[in-house]
Amino acid sequence: MRLLLLNLKNSCLRLLLLVAATTTISLVQISTAWVQESLSINEVKRVLAQAIHEARTRGVGAAIAVSDRTGNILAVYNMIGANRQFNATGADCTVGLSNVPVGCVVVTSDPKQPNGVPGKGGLERLDVPGPVAAIAKAITGAYLSSSGNAFTTRTASQIVQEHFNPKERFSPSGPLFGVQFSQLPCSDLVIAENSSAVTIGPKRSPLGLAADPGGIPLYKNNQVVGAIGVISDGLYSLDPNIGDFDNDPDELIALAGTVGFEAPVDIRGNRITVEGKTFRFTDRGYRALRSKASEAVPFDQLDRSVGGLTAIGTYFAGTIRSGTAFGTPASGYRANTTGEYGPLNAFILVDGNNQPRFSPRDGTEGTPEAMTANEVRTIIRNALTIAFRARGQIRRPLGDHAHVTVSVVDTNGAIVGLARTPDGPVFGTDVSLQKARTAAFFSNRHAGNELIAGNLGNYVLQVRSVLGPTALGDGIAFADRSGGNLSRPYLPDGVTNAPPGPFSKPIAEWSIFNTGLQLDLVAANLVAHRSFLLGLSSVDTASGCTSLPLRPETAKSRIPNGIQIFPGSVPIYRNNVLVGGLGVSGDGIDQDDMISFLGLHNAGLELATGIGNAPRGIRADLLFANGTRLRYVSCPFAPFLDTADQTPCSGK
Amino acid sequence: MLKLTNIIASLLFWLLSITGATISSASEKLELVTWGSVLPNATIDTKRASLNVQVEIGDDVPLKTHITAHTPTGNMLQRTNLGYWVPWSGKLDDLMNTFSPKSSNAINFKIFKDDDLSEELFPIKIMVAYRTVTELKFGVFDLAGRRTP
Structure with missing residues (x-):
C-alpha cells in the first residue's frame, strides 16, 4: 500500500485510492486511467x-x-x-x-x-x-x-x-x-x-x-x-x-x-x-x-x-500532422503487460506492431560468463525498484519518485534490455543507453586499441599520460562518473585554470560544440547528416555512430549512439569478468548513479550468480589524475521516500 | 576543427554509395576484414527488393558464409540457405551457413530476391560474413528503402 501511494500523481488520485481502499487498485489501472493527451x-x-x-x-x-x-x-x-x-x-x-x-x-x-x-x-x-x-x-x-x-x-x-x-x-x-x-x-x-x-x-x-x-x-x-x-x-x-x-x-x-x-x-x-x-x-x-x-x-x-x-529531410514531409499520445503504442512507449518486472508499473518501448523492442535477452558474447536473459531482467527490475522508491530530484510535486529509463548492454554494446518508469523524460531513453555503453566500453580491455584503430589515438596517449601506460587496456572499471571526470575541460572539475581532462579539449578550444573525444567520435556522422539534409549528398549518416571497429554480433561499434560523459551508469561484472553496462537517466545525476549502482548490487544479492558491481579493487576511484581521485558513483544522502536510510551506497 | 580523416572518410562513404541491385565496385575492391569493413550503402525498392553483394576473398578459403540483418527497432535476423529470414540470438555460434556461391576469388551474397519490404522500417543494417579456419571476416552496410506508391 505504501508503494502504491508513492506512485500517485496528485491528491485527487490519492483520495480515489483511499476511497477505494477496500478494493484492489493496481498501479497499472491508475496509470492507464489518465487521459492521454496529444496535439491536434x-x-x-x-x-x-x-x-x-x-x-x-x-x-x-x-x-x-x-x-x-x-x-x-x-x-x-x-x-x-x-x-x-x-x-x-x-x-x-x-x-x-x-x-x-x-x-x-x-x-x-x-x-x-x-x-x-x-x-x-x-x-x-x-x-x-x-x-x-x-x-x-x-x-x-x-x-x-x-x-x-x-x-x-x-x-x-x-x-x-x-x-x-x-x-x-x-x-x-x-x-x-x-x-x-x-x-x-x-x-x-x-x-x-x-x-x-x-x-x-x-x-x-x-x-x-x-x-x-x-x-x-x-x-x-x-x-x-x-x-x-x-x-x-x-x-x-x-x-x-x-x-x-x-x-x-x-x-x-x-x-x-x-x-x-x-x-x-x-x-x-x-x-x-x-x-x-x-x-x-x-x-x-x-x-x-x-x-x-x-x-x-x-x-x-x-x-x-x-x-x-517547409519539408526537410527525413523529419517533415511538408504537411501538418497531429501529435501522438505518449504512452500509447503509437508513440512507441507503453505500459509493460508481461509482468516480468513484477508488480512495478514498468513501461517499455514497442515497435510499429506494438511488439516489445528490447525484452531481456542473453548477452551476445557466447561465453560462459555472458549475462542470461533472467539476469538482465533481474537487474532491470531491481534498478526500477530503486527508482520507484527514490525521491525525485528534478520533479514536482515534492514526494514524487524518480522517473528514469534503465538500459542494459553486453560488452559488445548490444542492447540486452531496456525498460522505464512511466513518466521518465524521453531524452533519458537514448542517454541511458549511451551511459550503459560508455561504462562497458571504457571498462573493456579493448577500449584503447579500438580508439587507436578509430584514429583517436591522441586521446589514448593523453589518458595514459595521466593515468599510466596501461590505461584503457588494464581492465579498470569506469563508471560514467569516472569517465566524466576525465572529460571535463578542467581536472579537477570546475577548478578554473586546472589542466583539461585527457578526454577533453583544452579550455581555449573547448566549448559545448567541441567537447573532445565525445564529439570527435561522432563528428563525421553529424557532418554526413548535414550534407544529406542540405542535398549535398544522397546518403544519410549510417545508423550506428563512430568509426571504431565493428562487432560482428551487432554489425556496429561498441558505442553506436556515441558516448555520454555525465554520471548514471556502472559496468556489470560476473565476479571479476566484465559482462556489460547498466545505464540510468532521467532524474538527478546522483539519483541516476544510485539507481544503477544499488540496482545492480541488489540484483547481485538476489541472483547469487556472481553478477554485481565491479570488485572494489579495480574501480576507477582508486586512480588519481592531476592530483585528484576519480569518482565512481555518488549517491544522495537520504534518498528514499519509504525509509530513512542514509548513504545507501557506502561500503558496497 | 573536425578531423580531416573523418571528412575524407565521409566523402568516400558517399562516393561509394550506390542505388541498385548489386553492390560491387569496379574501382574499389569490396573486401571483408576481421574488424568489420564498411561497405557502400544501398537503396532498394521496398515493394520488390532484390540485392546481391559481391566481395573479393583473395587467398582466403571460406568454410561458411553468413548474412544478418539488424532492424531499427532492435530485431536481429539471419538469412538461411533457403532464403528465409529467421530470428537470430546475436551469438556467432548460432549463425547458419548460407552456402553463398563462390566464383574464382569472390563470394556472391544474395541478400534479397523479389522480397516485399514495404512494411519494414529503414535503415536496416546488413552484415555479410565468411568464416575461415581461423577467423571471421565481415562487412556491414545500411540498406535504405525507396517507397514507391
Whole structure:
C-alpha cells in the first residue's frame, strides 16, 4: 500500500485510492486511467499562428518547428527573411526547401560573436538551415520535459556548461554536461523515419539536443504533449551568462506559441532546484510579449508572402500532422503487460506492431560468463525498484519518485534490455543507453586499441599520460562518473585554470560544440547528416555512430549512439569478468548513479550468480589524475521516500 | 576543427554509395576484414527488393558464409540457405551457413530476391560474413528503402 501511494500523481488520485481502499487498485489501472493527451492539427496551427504573430509584431522572421513528446515533427514553418543569408565565411547559405527560401544559422559558443569564436573547433562556425536548428530546439523542449518537470533549451544551456551555474568560477560543470550530444542522427536506438505512417519514437534530432534558448514545452491538462522550437537570430548558440535576463527574440516568439499550452507553473524549471541552485525556465514571461494571441491571424489565412511550411529531410514531409499520445503504442512507449518486472508499473518501448523492442535477452558474447536473459531482467527490475522508491530530484510535486529509463548492454554494446518508469523524460531513453555503453566500453580491455584503430589515438596517449601506460587496456572499471571526470575541460572539475581532462579539449578550444573525444567520435556522422539534409549528398549518416571497429554480433561499434560523459551508469561484472553496462537517466545525476549502482548490487544479492558491481579493487576511484581521485558513483544522502536510510551506497 | 580523416572518410562513404541491385565496385575492391569493413550503402525498392553483394576473398578459403540483418527497432535476423529470414540470438555460434556461391576469388551474397519490404522500417543494417579456419571476416552496410506508391 505504501508503494502504491508513492506512485500517485496528485491528491485527487490519492483520495480515489483511499476511497477505494477496500478494493484492489493496481498501479497499472491508475496509470492507464489518465487521459492521454496529444496535439491536434488545429492546435498545431494555433501554436504556429501565435508564434508567427509575435515574430511579425517584432518585425523579424523565424524558423518554427513543433514536435510531439517523442520527436514526431508536426510542423516546420519558415518565415520569409528568417535567419541569415551569409554564413561565417561570407558565402550565401540560403537554400530553397519546398519552394521557400530558407536562411541559415551559424553555430557559435558566444552569441556576441555571430561568426563563431576564433580558436574554438568542432562544430563552431558550421552553418545549418534555420529549420534544422528549430527542429533540434523543439525536440529538446519535448525530450527534457515530463508531467513532473518542464525544462526549456534555456534550462539545457544552464546545465551543460563548464561551470554550474555558468560563469561561477570554481564551480563544477553542469549536471548534464555533454547531454547535447545525444539523440544523434546516427544513434541506433532512435527511429530515423519521421512521418504520419511511422509515429513510434524516440526520434532522432538533427543536431542532438539544443542549448539555444527558444525551445519550450507544450502542455495540455498537465501533460507534456510536445514543444515549439524557434530560431530567428541566425545564431545556434547558448546563454553563457545567467546573471542577467535576456530579451531573446527566439524565446519570446516561442513563448507566444505556447499560449494556451503553458507548462503548469509548479513544475517549471524555476521551481526546481539542484545543488541548491534554481533552474531557469525562460528569461522573460508572458507579460513581455508584444502580441496578443487572440489577435493572431489564423494559420490558414496567412499569406504566402509571410512564409510557408517547409519539408526537410527525413523529419517533415511538408504537411501538418497531429501529435501522438505518449504512452500509447503509437508513440512507441507503453505500459509493460508481461509482468516480468513484477508488480512495478514498468513501461517499455514497442515497435510499429506494438511488439516489445528490447525484452531481456542473453548477452551476445557466447561465453560462459555472458549475462542470461533472467539476469538482465533481474537487474532491470531491481534498478526500477530503486527508482520507484527514490525521491525525485528534478520533479514536482515534492514526494514524487524518480522517473528514469534503465538500459542494459553486453560488452559488445548490444542492447540486452531496456525498460522505464512511466513518466521518465524521453531524452533519458537514448542517454541511458549511451551511459550503459560508455561504462562497458571504457571498462573493456579493448577500449584503447579500438580508439587507436578509430584514429583517436591522441586521446589514448593523453589518458595514459595521466593515468599510466596501461590505461584503457588494464581492465579498470569506469563508471560514467569516472569517465566524466576525465572529460571535463578542467581536472579537477570546475577548478578554473586546472589542466583539461585527457578526454577533453583544452579550455581555449573547448566549448559545448567541441567537447573532445565525445564529439570527435561522432563528428563525421553529424557532418554526413548535414550534407544529406542540405542535398549535398544522397546518403544519410549510417545508423550506428563512430568509426571504431565493428562487432560482428551487432554489425556496429561498441558505442553506436556515441558516448555520454555525465554520471548514471556502472559496468556489470560476473565476479571479476566484465559482462556489460547498466545505464540510468532521467532524474538527478546522483539519483541516476544510485539507481544503477544499488540496482545492480541488489540484483547481485538476489541472483547469487556472481553478477554485481565491479570488485572494489579495480574501480576507477582508486586512480588519481592531476592530483585528484576519480569518482565512481555518488549517491544522495537520504534518498528514499519509504525509509530513512542514509548513504545507501557506502561500503558496497 | 573536425578531423580531416573523418571528412575524407565521409566523402568516400558517399562516393561509394550506390542505388541498385548489386553492390560491387569496379574501382574499389569490396573486401571483408576481421574488424568489420564498411561497405557502400544501398537503396532498394521496398515493394520488390532484390540485392546481391559481391566481395573479393583473395587467398582466403571460406568454410561458411553468413548474412544478418539488424532492424531499427532492435530485431536481429539471419538469412538461411533457403532464403528465409529467421530470428537470430546475436551469438556467432548460432549463425547458419548460407552456402553463398563462390566464383574464382569472390563470394556472391544474395541478400534479397523479389522480397516485399514495404512494411519494414529503414535503415536496416546488413552484415555479410565468411568464416575461415581461423577467423571471421565481415562487412556491414545500411540498406535504405525507396517507397514507391
